[in-house]
Amino acid sequence: MASGSPPRNPPSGLTDRSGSFFKLIDTFALEIGELKREMVQTSPTVDKEPMDLQGLESEVGGVYLQSPHCGGVGGERDSGYDSLRRRMSVLDRLTQTHPVWLLLAVSEEEACRILLKQPPGVFLVRKSGALQRKVLCVRLKEDQSGTPISHFPVRESQYTFSLEESGISFADLFRLVAFYCISRDVLPFTLKLPEAIASAKTQKELEEVAQLGAGFWDSALCSQRRSSPRPCRPLSRTLSPQPTNRNRKAEGSEHRHPGAHCDSAPPTLRSRSPPASFHQERRHSGGRLCFVNPLFLQTHHHHHHRRRRCEGRPPSPNNLENAGKSSVTPLNSSQAATTRPKSMPEAATVSTRQQQQSPSRRPAPARPPMGAKHSSPSKSATSPIPVPSNPPPPRPKKPDLEAHRCHIALDDETIAKALSRAKLPPCQPPPAVPAEALLENNAGSPSTPKERGRQRLSDMSMSTSSSDSLEYSQSPGFSLGLAQSPSRHLNHQDRVEDSSEDDEDGEEDEDEDYGVGLETDLEMHLRPSLKARRRRVGVSLGGGSFILPRALKGRFRKMSGMLSSFMTPERRAVKRIAELSRDKSSYFGSLVQDYISFVQENRGCHTSGVDFLQTLRQFMTQMKAYLRQSSELDPPLESLIPEDQIDQVLEKAMHKCVLKPLKSVIEVALHDFQVSSGALQQLRENLALAKTKRPQELGVDGAVPPDPMAIEKIRHKFLNMRKMYSPEKKVSLLLRVCKLIYTIMQDNSGRMYGADDFLPMLTYVVAQCDMPQLDTDIQYMMELLDPSLLQGEGGYYLTSAYGAMSLIRNFQEEQAARVLSSEARNTLHQWHQRRTTQRTAPTVDDFQNYLRVALQEVDTGCTAKTLIVHPYTTTEEVCSLCAYKFKIPDPDTYALFLVTGDTRQQLAPDTHPQRIKAELHSRPRAQIFHFVFRKVPNLNLCIPALMNNGNCLQVE
C-alpha cells in the first residue's frame, strides 16, 4: 500500500468484472471515499503510518482536481498531495471563493456581462429582485438556443436549497453548486469553475482569488487562466492528461471521480425515481437526470465491498453513513459527534478517519476519538482509530447490503460521486448484475494489494467526510445506515488486514455487511452499545425499492423530503456565529464579548430584574439585526439557511452567544433583585399559604387534580427547565408540564378543558410545587423569549404561568384582585415598552451606539469625544451634536469626515454614521478609520481669487 496505491480497479477493471452494476457501484464508492477525503479540511494525522500516507498520496492524486501541470511525475504528485492535505475539494473551492461567484447584489445585466466573457458552464449566483430569489446564472454554449446565459431560480424550502425544476435538494447553496459541478441534473451541462479557482493548488491561491470578489471576473487572473490549455473539466482528475504513476495504477478509480468534489452535497431525494431511471449523463443530454436512488444504493454497496477487501477492514455501513453525513455537514461534525453520541452513524465517521490514517486494522480497542470530539479543523488529526478488535459475528449478508444501499441513496455525496463517475465513459461498467450475485462473489475473496491502496484512500476520504457529516446523524438517511452489529465489523477488519486486498466482488458483499471501519471511535469508546442500536435499512437492488425496517420507515418518509440535511445547516450556522462571537477581532465578536464582560461586572446598574432582562433582550435583538446586515459572517448566512429560517437561526445563535455565558450571572442577579425587593420573602410566605389550599379553594371545579406523585414529576420538570439557558427550550419544557396537567385533568374523559378550568389548575399545581425560584424563571422566559413567539402557544402558557404565579404571590392580600390589576397593568406597560422598539434612555445595551468622533482643529490638533449615536442618526444630527459637544461657534463650516488611511471623505448630511461604521467593521479586511469633525476645506480657500470675495472670512 505504502508505495503506490494500486487502485484495485483499473479503469478497465470495472468492465472486466463481469460488467456488473455492482462493480460500478464499488468503484463509485471508492471514489466517493476519496472525494470525501478531499472534503476534509484538516489533514494532519498524528498517528498516521508512513505507509498509509504513501498510499494516500498516490490515491489522492486521483481524487483531487489536478491542475494539468501537476500531472506526471511523483514530484508533480505533490500538488495532489498538497491538495489532499488542504482538502481542496470542489466544495472547499467554492466555499472559499464565494465572494467571486456568490454575488447576491449583482443585477441581471451585470451578471450577463460577466458571464458573456466566460466559457460555457461558468456561473454565478445572484439574487433576483423581481423573484425575490436567488438565481443561478449559467453561461451556455455559443450554439445553444440564442440566449447565452440561462437563469435557474433557486428554491428555498424550510430546510433546503434546490433548483426550481429539480427534485434534488441540498443543505446549503454551496453544496448545491458543488453538486451541479459534477452532475448536470436539470442543467444543460455541468457547471464549471473558473480556471483560476479550479486549478488553484493552494489555499493561498484561492484566497487571492476570493479577495478580488466580483472584481475577479475582470481581472487578469480570470482571463489568464481561461486561456490556459487546460481541459474543460477543471475538477476531474481523470481528465487530466498526465496521470502520475500512482494515478495510473489507480486509474480506474480515478477516472471515475472526475467531478469529485461534490461529494459533500447531500441532496435530498424528493422524488423517488425508479432505479431504472438512472441514466448516464451522456445518454440524456436533454432531459433531467434522475438517477439517484438506485445508483446510489448500488454504489454504496460496492463501495463497501471493495473497501473491506482492500483494507482488510470492511468498511462498515457507518462509513457510508459517514460519508453521506460528512457531505452534508462538514463543519460541525465534531460537534455533532459530541452532541449526539446516540446516533451511531456519525460516530462511525470518526472511525473512518482513523482508518484512513492508519489503514491497517487496529485490533486494539478504539483509541480516544480525538478528532470526533474536537470538531475543529483538526478532524484529520484524529488519530487513526482502531476498528473494534473484537471479532464480530458474521452478519447476514443481505440485510447489510440493503442497509448500505439505503445509506448510499441517502447520501448526497454518494449520489454526486456516482453521478460524476457515471459520466465517465471508461469507468462505467454496465449495471447489469444483481446485487445478490455480487454479494456472493464478494464473500471470501481476498483483496488485491492494489485495491487496498485504493480502499485506504477511500476510507480516508470517507472519514473526513464523516467528520463533517456528524451533524447530520439525526437525519434519517444516516440513521438508517447504522450497522446492526458492530462486532461484525471488527471481524472484517481483522480479516481484512490480514488478507490483502481482494478484487473479487463476492468478498465485497461480506465486507459491506460488516462495514467495520465505519464505527467511529467515539462510538466505540463511548457507547459500544450504540452499535447494536443501529438499524439497517435494506434496499432491494433489483426493484429499486427500499426495504426499510418498520421503525425506520416512518422516519424515512418524513425525511425523504429533506433527506439527511435536516438539522445540520442550522447547527452549522449557529456554530459559526458562536465562533464569531468569541473572536474579538471581529466587530460582532468584540461587541458580544464586551457586552458580556460589561454585564458580568455591572449587573448592579439595573433597577430591577425586568429592566435587566429587557436590556439583554434588546441587545440580542440588535445583534440579530446586525448579523443580518453585516458581511462578517463568512460564508454569508443566506447561502446556508433558507431566508425564512434565518431569524430563528439567529435567535438560537444569540442564546448561545449571549445567554449561555451569562446564565449564571443572570440567575444571581435576578435572585438578588428578588431578595432586595422583598419579593422573595413575600412569595415564600404566600406560596406556603397557597400550598395548604385545596384545589376547590383555588377555583378548580370538576377536573381531576394531580396527585402528589404527579406533582413531584412536575416539580422535576420545572427543575430541569431551570437548567436551560435558552428561553425557547425553557418554554418547551413548560409546555410539557402544561400538557401533563391537561392529561391528568382529562383523566381519559376526553373532555376539552378551556382556561376556566386550566388556569385554576395551573395555579394549584404551581402552589403545590412550592418553588419560589420558578418566579424568576418565568420572568426570564417572558423577557427573553423571541418576541415573535409571544403570541403563540408558548406565549400563552407562559402568560398563564405568570398569571398563576402572580395570583399566588398576592394570595394573602385581601384585595388581591386590585393589587394584581395594577401590577398586571404594570407588566403590560413594560411589555409594551419592550415591544416598541425605541427606548428613550440609553442603557448598557446601547453601548454599541457610541461613536467616537475626533475634533480636528488646525491649531489645537485632535480631541476626541464619544457620542451616543444611534444607527438611525443622520450625519447632520451628528454634526449638530458635535458642534454642541465641542462647543463650535460656527458649526456651519464644519462637517463630519470619514478618514481611512490616506483618504478623507466628507459624509453627506443624510447618511448614517453608525451604519457606515458597522459596514466598515464588517468588511473582511479591517481598515483603520476615524470619524473626524473638522472644518470643511472650503474650495474657496484654495483659490486665492475667491478669497477676496469674503468666503474666506466666513470660513475662518
Added chain:
Amino acid sequence: MAIRELKVCLLGDTGVGKSSIVCRFVQDHFDHNISPTIGASFLTKTVPSGNELHKFLIWDTAGQERFHSLAPMYYRGSAAAVIVYDITKLDSFQTLKKWVKELKEHGPEDIVVAIAGNKNDLGDIREVPMKEAKEFAESIAAVFIETSARNAVNVEELFQKISKQIPPLENPEVESNESFKLTRQPAASARRCC
C-alpha cells in the same frame, strides 16, 4: 397567500361557553392528526380571507372574578376580542358590558370587538333579548351574532365576520424601526430573471 397571525382573545363569564365555541370552531373540519396545541385553552385555526390567510391564535381566559385582573395580559396585542355571554343569563350580559368598557379603556386601539350570545339553542329560557344585545353591539360598533356551540350554529360565521373586520395589511414590507440596512441590498436594476 401570506399567512397572517391574528391573536384573538376570548372574554366572558365562566360557564358561558367560551371554550365550547372555540372548540367547535377549531374542531369542525378538523384533522386531529394535525392538532398542534396541547390543550383547549389555546387553539389555532387558519381560514382564508380575501387575499390572505388568517391564522387565528385564540387565547382563552378564565372567566372567574379572581382571574379578572390577569385579563390585560391576555388581550394585550390582540387583533380581536370575542366577548361571549349566555343568552339565558342576564348577569353574563352585564359582565360583557364591563369587558367592553375595559377594552375601550385599556385594550389595544384597533381591536375588533365581537359579541357572541351563546346557547341560542336554549331560546325558551332566554333572559337577554336579541334586540337589546344587537343594539348594544351597534352602539359600540361591534360584531354581533348569536351562536350555539352545541349545535354548531353561527360559529364559523362569527369568525368570518371578525376576519372581515380585520383591516388588510397595507404594506407588508414595512421595516421595523430596529433594523438598519447596511449595504447588501439587491441592485435596483434586478428585474426579470429568465
